[in-house]
Amino acid sequence: MPTPPETTGSLLNEEESSLVDLNADYTAKYGFHDAENYLYKAPKGINREIVEKISEFKQEPQWMRDFRLKALDYFLAREQPTWGSPMLAEVDYDDIHYFVRASERSERSWDDVPEDVKKTFDRLGIPEAERKFLSGVGAQYESEVVYHQVNEELEKQGVIFTDMDTALREHPELVREYFATVIPPNDNKLAALNSAVWSGGSFVYVPPGVHVEMPLQAYFRINTENMGQFERTIILADEGSYVHYVEGCTAPTYSSSSLHSAVVELIAKPGARIRYTTVQNWSNNVFNLVTKRAIAEKDATVEWVDCNLGSKLTMKYPAVYLMGERAHGEVLSIAFAGNGQHQDAGAKIVHAAPNTTSNIFAKSISKDGGRSSYRGLLEVGKGAYGSKSKVVCDALLLDDKSRTDTWPTIRIDEDQVDIGHEATVSKVGDEQLFYLQSHGIDEEEAAKLIVNGFIEPIVKELPMEYAVEMNRLIELQMEGSIG
Amino acid sequence: MADLEIKNLHARVADGEKQILKGLNLTVNRGEIHALMGPNGSGKSTLANVIMGNPQLEVTEGQILWKGEDITELDPDVRARKGLFMAFQYPVAIPGVTIVKYLRMVLNAHREERGESEIKLKDFRQLVQGEMERVNVPKEFGSRYLNDGFSGGEKKRLEMLQLALQRPEVAILDETDSGLDVDALNIVSQAVNAVKAESELGALIITHYQRILHLIKPDRVSILVDGRIVKEGGPELVEQIETEGYKAIRAEAEALGADVSTVA
Numbered sequence: 001m002p003t004p005p006e007t008t009g010s011l012l013n014e015e016e017s018s019l020v021d022l023n024a025d026y027t028a029k030y031g032f033h034d035a036e037n038y039l040y041k042a043p044k045g046i047n048r049e050i051v052e053k054i055s056e057f058k059q060e061p062q063w064m065r066d067f068r069l070k071a072l073d074y075f076l077a078r079e080q081p082t083w084g085s086p087m088l089a090e091v092d093y094d095d096i097h098y099f100v101r102a103s104e105r106s107e108r109s110w111d112d113v114p115e116d117v118k119k120t121f122d123r124l125g126i127p128e129a130e131r132k133f134l135s136g137v138g139a140q141y142e143s144e145v146v147y148h149q150v151n152e153e154l155e156k157q158g159v160i161f162t163d164m165d166t167a168l169r170e171h172p173e174l175v176r177e178y179f180a181t182v183i184p185p186n187d188n189k190l191a192a193l194n195s196a197v198w199s200g201g202s203f204v205y206v207p208p209g210v211h212v213e214m215p216l217q218a219y220f221r222i223n224t225e226n227m228g229q230f231e232r233t234i235i236l237a238d239e240g241s242y243v244h245y246v247e248g249c250t251a252p253t254y255s256s257s258s259l260h261s262a263v264v265e266l267i268a269k270p271g272a273r274i275r276y277t278t279v280q281n282w283s284n285n286v287f288n289l290v291t292k293r294a295i296a297e298k299d300a301t302v303e304w305v306d307c308n309l310g311s312k313l314t315m316k317y318p319a320v321y322l323m324g325e326r327a328h329g330e331v332l333s334i335a336f337a338g339n340g341q342h343q344d345a346g347a348k349i350v351h352a353a354p355n356t357t358s359n360i361f362a363k364s365i366s367k368d369g370g371r372s373s374y375r376g377l378l379e380v381g382k383g384a385y386g387s388k389s390k391v392v393c394d395a396l397l398l399d400d401k402s403r404t405d406t407w408p409t410i411r412i413d414e415d416q417v418d419i420g421h422e423a424t425v426s427k428v429g430d431e432q433l434f435y436l437q438s439h440g441i442d443e444e445e446a447a448k449l450i451v452n453g454f455i456e457p458i459v460k461e462l463p464m465e466y467a468v469e470m471n472r473l474i475e476l477q478m479e480g481s482i483g
Numbered sequence: 484m485a486d487l488e489i490k491n492l493h494a495r496v497a498d499g500e501k502q503i504l505k506g507l508n509l510t511v512n513r514g515e516i517h518a519l520m521g522p523n524g525s526g527k528s529t530l531a532n533v534i535m536g537n538p539q540l541e542v543t544e545g546q547i548l549w550k551g552e553d554i555t556e557l558d559p560d561v562r563a564r565k566g567l568f569m570a571f572q573y574p575v576a577i578p579g580v581t582i583v584k585y586l587r588m589v590l591n592a593h594r595e596e597r598g599e600s601e602i603k604l605k606d607f608r609q610l611v612q613g614e615m616e617r618v619n620v621p622k623e624f625g626s627r628y629l630n631d632g633f634s635g636g637e638k639k640r641l642e643m644l645q646l647a648l649q650r651p652e653v654a655i656l657d658e659t660d661s662g663l664d665v666d667a668l669n670i671v672s673q674a675v676n677a678v679k680a681e682s683e684l685g686a687l688i689i690t691h692y693q694r695i696l697h698l699i700k701p702d703r704v705s706i707l708v709d710g711r712i713v714k715e716g717g718p719e720l721v722e723q724i725e726t727e728g729y730k731a732i733r734a735e736a737e738a739l740g741a742d743v744s745t746v747a
Binding site for chain 2 (some may be wrong): 023097183429430431432434435436438439440441442443445446449451452453455456
């Protein structure tokens, strides 16, 4: 839960970061694309043949091949959802490449990664971040992970951090035991699609009692036009362990659409804690339709920190099922919707055991006709007595043509609970602007300051490096938005 | 030429019907304390906000001159960087923005205007800590959010901290004394007097009460009734209002055509 700012007396130290000069826009910084020297690129469209081909390429065991084909049937049988956003009707499943292989295998040294691809990740600053502050890195390019490395010490302690394809080969029992146990293949149409054509993603296992102090990071990059990226991630934190996983994502700016549809399953065993942080910054031609769900067992904690800046449409509602007594779930999210964007983000928490607690803290910003929605579900089941939950949704509108909606659903089947819900909508206040301007700050800077302040309670939950990046991204989004 | 000169100013709430200022004339010079008193609803806060350029108010006639230059249509931030300052009656909260981050932005905006480079972190820290001590703002406040969750008195002290840091040429204090206890009032007064002594501050002190004018000695006193200045004088005018109330100037106001129904 966000706490009031610390009064450490360490005056000023933390302030340098947000004054970083901005000199690039998305297209220059992330919107570039490489030439395609691919080993394989599937033709557009989805069918049994493509699914079989993916499984064959990966030399998968029979059970996985069967799982995929079954999921394909689910996908084909299900109608496109009609809730969420009218933009969803624009997704054309026949106009997507479902599998693109850029590299032989996942490498453990950047030197072995194909030159073009390595350059891309260099440009995105991934190897540098790895050296500076990460315990491990996975880098996915198109359909597959091209680089994966984890700190040696952690490996010695039994931590597994690898791409999902490798995990299926090297840890088949573990993968089979947990795969699709949190999100079944027929959960929803997009989860079914992912289950049929999944490729890449991370597999993380943290043994009992091990605390991974520095974050593990995965970076997802789309390069091709009309690409579909379908990574699959499982994080399994064994008893009393701790891990913080961070993901980032970008894509080139194309005029036609791409699709990103991940499935992420988290399992926090008794007393474990998982924090999963996302800084989503897809280009504005990407449909981002993701299913994320976690199970928290007795005394476990799961936290989703979810920042959605880019994409054309994002529909994502990270969920936590509190299955054991005193489990705790938390969803902190920021959504920023600009021109032509719809961020339909939210959270789902299910209290299924006594004395469980949860917080949902959602902040959204809409500008230039952008639309953001909070869609949340809080459920307290019979027998989950003594549960406590607090839901706070704050929306900030920067102009009159933008829009925000809040759909908080609360279902409670138990009497002895303590549930709080607050929602606010505000506009960047004339009084706030005047106050700042009357002291000498110009209007554009003043508006940026107000927006940065608005998201500060969540940004300060991010690791420092990501907080800096987040403030930069927000400032980028704010450029030229006033006056 | 006065540093700040208000000429025949007429103003109303933007898009509103009712005229609040009705031909107001006033000057404030550097190094001078000018007190502005008047009954409730006479337009005191409106005047302060119009001088600072609050877009919620609209000037329909007349001018605001800064050293002879017409600034009536300038944005508030431009006025501020020229050396005008307003201490708010109700400082506005900016959640999530720490006081030190804000102060540094403000200082750098003013430095940029003067063609100076950004202030060094070390110099900034020294400067802010020094001024914080003077206006009795605890150091820990620096990492709290601007005007968010502070008491009325604390907020006023933060306004004085900004006065001391910005070093304006002319400051308008919009009922800075309202709601302050004796100790807080002393701190505020000391800050104004100190800045005045050090950098030849001119101030327009808008107030209901006399007590702040015992601590900051005015050179001139103007009485505002129904949107115009109905009487000007020296400090003795404060004493007169104190003993007789605004009815002392009722006849003069009426003679000038002011609606005196607000004057008891």
